[in-house]
Amino acid sequence: MSSGDAGLGEDHRAHDVNSRSANGASPPHPEDHAPGVDPDDLPEGLVVADGTGRVVCFNAAAARLTGRSPAEAVGGSLQHALPLEDMHGRRWWQVTDPYGGLATRTGQPERNLLLPGGREVLVAARYIRAQPLGPLQRLVVTLRSTEARRRAERSHAELIATVAHELRSPLTSVKGFTATLLAKWERFTDDQKRLMLETVDADANRVTRLIAELLDISRIDSGRLEVRRQPVDMAAAVRRHIDAHIAAGRSADRFVTRVTGPLPGLWADPDKIDQVLGNLLENAVRHGEGTVTIEVAPAPLRSDEEGTAVTVSDEGPGIPEESMSRVFTRFWRGSKRGGTGLGLYIVKGIVEAHGGTITVGRAVAGGAQFRFTLPVGAPAFLG
Template identity: 60%
Template structure:
């Protein structure tokens, strides 16, 4: 099927710092003779073909693709013999010999005479795309559901007040307006969380690092909960050892701690314990937030940090299900990591670590 190799064209040997390996999509590039000169790690992972079995060989032999009717796609496309005005081919669904479906696009680089100098093929996993589309549909459905309830309440109370203002006394009006205000806060909170999710997924989180007192931030979060009405004896704080100078984004640290404590209060029970200590494995800090509630089943531990995950009690305990997803994104934006396990008192124990950073990285 493929042509003879031209002996004067050197094979491309992949290296550890090959920039093509940084691409999330599979990439195959063939030279003017149709021989593969680039076959990145994503392409190797999707196809199961090793670099040694691809580089230097004819691309049609390396990557035999067929359409849904079983036709050889390369014979139908005829990349090197077709019209010289072609510059690219739109994405379409094609199949490997084992039936694995890929989404394939292709493009050309031509010389002054219109001959193909390089033929590039981009591969995407069709199953991954389908999962993404399902996730988007779930996102739209969940957001619509979360918005409907408070907006219905706001509409109902405002319509009632406008139509029957004189029939209510001041106390009744106050109760209805306080409900409207609380529902408006709920909508604002959801929109804020969705914007955070968007920034995390797009890699557009802006970090404004400065020296942060992690223990002080934890105490501030606890004080805020107590001021909002939680009993003071619900919380226990421990600071263990001396921390290095921590260069972090204070607003995001406050958001991380606030979400973890909120999660422990909302879904847990008993005492909520916050521990701040040096990271024993590398220079930095470790923060643990644990409760004494039902905990998280081991089989659910991998799903905790996904969008719209609900803890025990689900919708009955409120929340949008975005908090822990955002926490993970903010921790990782600091170069840290977060885990969850069963705590010593049976509840959930979240532990995150963040490196100390340095002034050089401060924005």
């Protein structure tokens, strides 16, 4: 195409962006509300055809997705610029017939279609008419890559596979022990029965925790994680978790607590703060080494707001620099395998639901260091 043709294409694109209907009314069009917007600035592919099916706009994102240059597409037919097929191999524009079909149609919902070579794109179309039931004046088509959807599908598939794997072991144990006890109850001593029942109880608790994690993820992803704020004594909460680890058989010498006061009054969800502290301490104990240090201190967030910061550090090998950006993503696990890899993702969701932040870095002793900061907050009944 010559430079003159390219200029004509740009004229057509500008004409499309600023066009008006024949009766002087302005058809609903995004650019009409944002004068001066260049279609090439849009993050999604945009293709616009006029009333005859001739392409008058083919932006840069559409060019990237289709591999066809705007100079090649503008001025040509829509079917040539976008040779789309559905999953059954049918030519899409012949199937939908936007110019000759029912005049009551207003567009096509987004769906997966195929470009030449089998590349998938998400395509939606809007039919713009000068008046209801009138002829099609303009056809606006949007194109999006399917990569984001595929990532979400892979994430969901991985979540299902992880859950199935984590559930299989405890449920197999529960089923095996209960079936054995029911079939041969009289053959076991009381001590053997107690051991079996304690194992069943522990495995049932494991299943309950996994289900709770799944519910938390669902609420975090949908933005429905509720925070029921009450007064929280963060220093006391930390001491309570350390006492629980000591009661479970870990040495008291492994924990060091430093509280810098006075701490501002904190309104937060006690159960969820316990979940955050429990997860961070468990990670430090299981995956770290040496002394686990927990520091609690006031943290000024802004000139007009106070907060509380909690830092959990260990003396283990730490987290590799290249992995730090992935620590709070789903299914991330350190060098030691085990668990679902969902705990830190949930921790981040809980902290952010409180309006706080959480970071990961390297401790002075070389291990991992997690630091979360929470704003003072307000009682739930004032929220």
